[in-house]
Amino acid sequence: MDECFDWELAEDSLAFFDAKSVPKVEGSIPPGVSDVRFCSDLSAVAPIGNDDLLASGTLLAAVRPTPV
Secondary structure, eight states, X not given: OOOOOOHXXXXXXXXXXXXXXXXXXXXXXXXXXXXXXXXXXXXTSXXXXXXXXXXXXXXXXXXXXXXX
């Protein structure tokens, strides 16, 4: 019970990012290399704004946060 889900923190920190903006490993992976893992630091990447989510189409508009 040391960990629990914090609903308010989840709502406050929910963010969507353009996949093209997320830092990634570029280029081809050499033959014989598998199960490559990495973490992307999103602290320098701007999330997609609510207006952009709405303009992106119905699926992304549906996840747009709404004021309570």
